[in-house]
Amino acid sequence: MLTDDEIMAQVLEAFHQEQAEHRQAMVDVLLELEHARDNSGERQALLDQLFREAHSLKGGARAAGILAVEELAHRVEDLFSVLRQGELVLTPEICDPIYAALDAIGALMQQVSAGHPASLEPYRPQLEALTRLVRETRGLPTPLGTQPPMPRLQAEVPVEPPAPPVAAAPAAHEPAALPASTHHWDPAEGSVRLTTATLDRLMNETGELMTCTVRAQQRSAEARNLADLPARWRRTWRQTRPALSRLTASVSETPASAAAQLAGITHAEVAPLLHALDEANSLIAALDQRLALYTQRAAEDHMRLTAVTDRLHDQVRRTRMLSAATLFNPLRLQTRDMARAAGKRVQLNIDDGGAEADRQVLDGLRDVLMHLLRNAIDHGIESPEQRVAAGKAPEGRLALRAAVNGDRLLVSLADDGAGLDLSAIQRRALSSGLVAEADLERMSEGELYELIFVPGFSTRESVGALSGRGVGLDVVRSNVERMHGRVGVESLAGAGCTFTLSVPLSLTSSHGLLLSVAGASYLLPIDAVQRIVPAPAEAICIIEGRPTLTLDGRPLLLCTLADLLGQEAQPRAAAASGRLALLLGNGERLVACLVDEVLGEQELVAQRLPAPLRRVRGVAGATILADGSVVPILDAVDLLRAARGTRHSLAVTPEAEARRPQTTVLVVDDSITTRTLEKNILEAAGYRVVLATDGTEAMAVLNQLAEHGGCNLLVSDVDMPRLNGFDLTAQVRASARYKHLPVVLVTSLDSPADRERGIAAGADAYIVKRHFDQQTLLDTISQLL
Amino acid sequence: MKIDELRGNAQIWQVLEQRARELAQGERGDESIGGEEILAFRLGEGSYTLPVRFVLEVQPLGSYTALPGTPSFVIGLVNVRGRLLAALDFRPLLDIALTPPPPNAALLIVSAGGVEVGLLADSVLEVRRGDTALATSPAASAGQSAAWVRGVDSHLCLQLDLPALLADPRLVVDVEG
Numbered sequence: 001m002l003t004d005d006e007i008m009a010q011v012l013e014a015f016h017q018e019q020a021e022h023r024q025a026m027v028d029v030l031l032e033l034e035h036a037r038d039n040s041g042e043r044q045a046l047l048d049q050l051f052r053e054a055h056s057l058k059g060g061a062r063a064a065g066i067l068a069v070e071e072l073a074h075r076v077e078d079l080f081s082v083l084r085q086g087e088l089v090l091t092p093e094i095c096d097p098i099y100a101a102l103d104a105i106g107a108l109m110q111q112v113s114a115g116h117p118a119s120l121e122p123y124r125p126q127l128e129a130l131t132r133l134v135r136e137t138r139g140l141p142t143p144l145g146t147q148p149p150m151p152r153l154q155a156e157v158p159v160e161p162p163a164p165p166v167a168a169a170p171a172a173h174e175p176a177a178l179p180a181s182t183h184h185w186d187p188a189e190g191s192v193r194l195t196t197a198t199l200d201r202l203m204n205e206t207g208e209l210m211t212c213t214v215r216a217q218q219r220s221a222e223a224r225n226l227a228d229l230p231a232r233w234r235r236t237w238r239q240t241r242p243a244l245s246r247l248t249a250s251v252s253e254t255p256a257s258a259a260a261q262l263a264g265i266t267h268a269e270v271a272p273l274l275h276a277l278d279e280a281n282s283l284i285a286a287l288d289q290r291l292a293l294y295t296q297r298a299a300e301d302h303m304r305l306t307a308v309t310d311r312l313h314d315q316v317r318r319t320r321m322l323s324a325a326t327l328f329n330p331l332r333l334q335t336r337d338m339a340r341a342a343g344k345r346v347q348l349n350i351d352d353g354g355a356e357a358d359r360q361v362l363d364g365l366r367d368v369l370m371h372l373l374r375n376a377i378d379h380g381i382e383s384p385e386q387r388v389a390a391g392k393a394p395e396g397r398l399a400l401r402a403a404v405n406g407d408r409l410l411v412s413l414a415d416d417g418a419g420l421d422l423s424a425i426q427r428r429a430l431s432s433g434l435v436a437e438a439d440l441e442r443m444s445e446g447e448l449y450e451l452i453f454v455p456g457f458s459t460r461e462s463v464g465a466l467s468g469r470g471v472g473l474d475v476v477r478s479n480v481e482r483m484h485g486r487v488g489v490e491s492l493a494g495a496g497c498t499f500t501l502s503v504p505l506s507l508t509s510s511h512g513l514l515l516s517v518a519g520a521s522y523l524l525p526i527d528a529v530q531r532i533v534p535a536p537a538e539a540i541c542i543i544e545g546r547p548t549l550t551l552d553g554r555p556l557l558l559c560t561l562a563d564l565l566g567q568e569a570q571p572r573a574a575a576a577s578g579r580l581a582l583l584l585g586n587g588e589r590l591v592a593c594l595v596d597e598v599l600g601e602q603e604l605v606a607q608r609l610p611a612p613l614r615r616v617r618g619v620a621g622a623t624i625l626a627d628g629s630v631v632p633i634l635d636a637v638d639l640l641r642a643a644r645g646t647r648h649s650l651a652v653t654p655e656a657e658a659r660r661p662q663t664t665v666l667v668v669d670d671s672i673t674t675r676t677l678e679k680n681i682l683e684a685a686g687y688r689v690v691l692a693t694d695g696t697e698a699m700a701v702l703n704q705l706a707e708h709g710g711c712n713l714l715v716s717d718v719d720m721p722r723l724n725g726f727d728l729t730a731q732v733r734a735s736a737r738y739k740h741l742p743v744v745l746v747t748s749l750d751s752p753a754d755r756e757r758g759i760a761a762g763a764d765a766y767i768v769k770r771h772f773d774q775q776t777l778l779d780t781i782s783q784l785l
Numbered sequence: 786m787k788i789d790e791l792r793g794n795a796q797i798w799q800v801l802e803q804r805a806r807e808l809a810q811g812e813r814g815d816e817s818i819g820g821e822e823i824l825a826f827r828l829g830e831g832s833y834t835l836p837v838r839f840v841l842e843v844q845p846l847g848s849y850t851a852l853p854g855t856p857s858f859v860i861g862l863v864n865v866r867g868r869l870l871a872a873l874d875f876r877p878l879l880d881i882a883l884t885p886p887p888p889n890a891a892l893l894i895v896s897a898g899g900v901e902v903g904l905l906a907d908s909v910l911e912v913r914r915g916d917t918a919l920a921t922s923p924a925a926s927a928g929q930s931a932a933w934v935r936g937v938d939s940h941l942c943l944q945l946d947l948p949a950l951l952a953d954p955r956l957v958v959d960v961e962g
Contacts, residue, residue: 208867
């Protein structure tokens with residue numbers, strides 16, 4: 001027996017799904033009507049369908065006891081009734097309040113599902129807009145600001161029998177037959193509705209079953225290994241068997257054999273001992289036989305379990321698949337709204353190609369497509385006047401297509417607008433400092449288009465320069481990459497541009513590399529890893545204060561996974577040599593990432609992080625391994641982002657430094673703290689550091705150094721005994737030998753006068769200690785060398 | 786399930802009508818005040834209680850997987866019979882310093898408002914009837930307590946309002962990429 005609450009929950013859930021279908025059906029029909037040419041027969045059929053959808057929506061809302069929705073649906077129904085009787089002609093202006101009312105119903109349903117009461121109050125304007133249309137059409141006065149009395153049949157409990165779809169309607173004349181709703185759900189078809197949460201749970205259970213399968217495989221292997229033990233006994237038995245036989249024979253011949261007497265064992269005891277050995281042998285033999293049988297059966301069971309689990313996993317995966325149409329169709333309304341807002345005329349052609357993909361994948365693509373659609377409408381499609389002038393149809397065309405290729409879903413969005421502006425992209429790339437002028441000339445057209453996806457390329461300021469094309473496209477790319485997908489663009493000037501997305505059909509099952517970092521295990525999706533390369537000490541050096549791995553003659557930013565995850569660097573882990581590095585990212589954004597150990601490749605069923613965790617930086621989800629342990633799945637997009645912003649904590653081994661020409665820096669400061677700090681920073685960055693405590697000593701050290709490889713740069717304090725920094729700088733500049741030596745003054749004195757005095761003395765740079773951070777120092781030094 | 790189908794079901798209609806009648810009679814008295822069964826547990830220096838009806842099970846903390854980049858109240862992820870749950874220690878939310886969990890620490894699997902998590906407990910003390918009258922907690926007197934601390938009972942345990950605790954917006958970890 002179901003409880004009251006359970007039944008209401010079921011009613012609500014049923015209605016929640018039903019209303020969404022009715023609303024979508026109405027939107028689809030309305031859009032069709034807006035674009036349809038005058039074909040009165042077809043129009044009438046569509047209007048009839050609209051009326052029926054609204055009527056069913058109203059009935060369902062009444063049954064579910066959601067009066068606010070019922071009321072809105074009622075007004076929409078009234079309006080459709082007027083429309084289909086030909087008293088009013090459907091125009092975009094009439095459609096707007098209908099769309100608004102349908103959106104309001106969606107919002108109300110969200111409130112109801114979240115357990116809040118649905119209040120009609122915020123939606124009075126939508127309600128009144130509809131009422132006004134109907135009343136004006138019927139020649140009734142519209143009371144301003146007041147709600148007209150509603151014919152309410154049942155207020156509290158829905159006891160009215162369900163209205164047959166065809167019969168009960170306020171209209172006087174009914175067509176003989178109405179076309180069947182395309183969204184009608186027929187129980188006779190043998191389908192059931194499931195919540196997506198149920199499917200998620202099923203998927204998780206299947207994942208657990210898969211780990212059980214792996215455990216069964218381990219058990220089976222263990223059973224097979226057990227066969228070694230009886231085998232060892234058989235060998236022992238074979239070897240001792242002749243001796244035992246002799247002993248048995250001698251015991252039966254002579255009552256007290258010499259051998260037995262030696263151990264103080266009587267004759268009466270020897271016979272049972274020998275007998276026990278024989279018995280043990282036959283027991284072990286029997287055990288061996290049964291073990292062999294057991295092993296065989298365990299292996300068979302494991303095979304069967306694996307086969308069933310794989311099939312089950314595949315089928316559950318399929319049940320989670322939705323047609324790409326479920327993603328595309330709602331976009332038609334959004335496109336219409338965006339186009340109206342932008343004052344453009346746009347026709348969206350949709351071809352889902354029969355493609356299906358996991359719900360999670362389609363969910364992830366929704367925002368991406370919205371973004372691309374908005375870009376195409378706002379900046380790709382020209383105004384009707386411009387289009388006509390360019391010899392195009394005034395109505396812009398957008399084509400949204402889907403296709404399946406192997407295990408990937410391909411989605412393309414093409415517009416027939418102006419295309420990307422190459423020269424604007426070049427200007428923008430130069431002005432934002434992303435690309436040097438020399439590089440720009442070498443770049444192919446395709447490479448230039450790729451720039452629009454680079455973070456920092458598109459900013460609000462660039463809207464004008466670039467016709468806004470590419471605003472936030474870096475977000476599009478990171479969203480797609482987070483789904484292990486790729487995004488590309490092709491453009492033809494004047495003819496339009498096409499964005500193509502390629503994502504896996506399902507996010508739940510994939511392969512990952514099991515990594516060990518500072519004693520913890522992590523999985524990194526294998527798609528994210530370009531290569532695994534050794535990171536020998538001689539390939540690692542410091543460039544511009546950042547650790548770098550040279551690979552195939554190309555320097556790559558090197559970091560440790562622990563750094564990227566924001567973990568404290570372990571002393572052991574900080575030593576860079578003799579380890580493996582993973583190459584992450586692609587093209588210009590390639591980063592080498594050091595890991596302690598690669599434990600292997602692993603098939604994984606990714607689970608989302610449990611509540612209350614929504615999004616954790618660097619972690620995309622987690623999976624449960626065969627041994628029951630939980631392993632976080634890393635988010636490669638976050639790691640790359642972290643790599644670009646990282647400060648190194650990587651210690652370069654002495655061998656690595658010895659192999660490159662050493663840059664010697666003389667640090668002069670009377671404070672031991674400052675000397676030590678600067679020495680550590682500079683040595684960590686790969687410089688050889690020599691110290692002096694004041695200007696006089698510094699001059700002496702410089703002279704010594706001249707015979708031992710020389711000095712490349714001088715970093716000096718200002719306020720020092722004997723010879724201060726200004727005077728030291730002046731002396732250096734005055735000497736023929738050191739006049740070209742770069743000098744950096746580091747000081748706590750920060751007045752314009754001091755700064756000028758420093759520069760006048762001949763210093764190349766002046767760093768104020770208050771602003772002192774190690775990167776400033778390193779950057780300054782690397783600029784001067 | 787389709788509305789029409791529900792409407793066609795006599796049993797369901799009976800329940801719906803029953804519900805309508807009961808709604809018409811107004812609200813019933815709230816029986817949940819006082820005398821509720823509570824579970825008392827120890828965590829660090831303090832003792833706490835929460836209503837038993839929210840506790841699905843108690844299990845040893847066992848092994849857990851720490852997550853990088855999460856606030857200190859997230860201990861990590863645990864596998865509870867094939868399900869992934871977050872293990873939490875609510876003390877940082879009360880500005881109480883963390884102490885490392887003892888070797889035999891327990892995990893209280895609790896659920897409210899559709900959120901299921903594991904709460905760390907150093908040890909479970911007992912299950913008993915809760916007090917109906919509570920004293921104001923010292924932190925609350927100072928105006929610094931969380932809304933989900935109901936008060937202090939006669940055993941000097943802080944009584945926690947679990948649904949409110951799990952609904953605390955500070956618990957939600959949502960780092961913008």
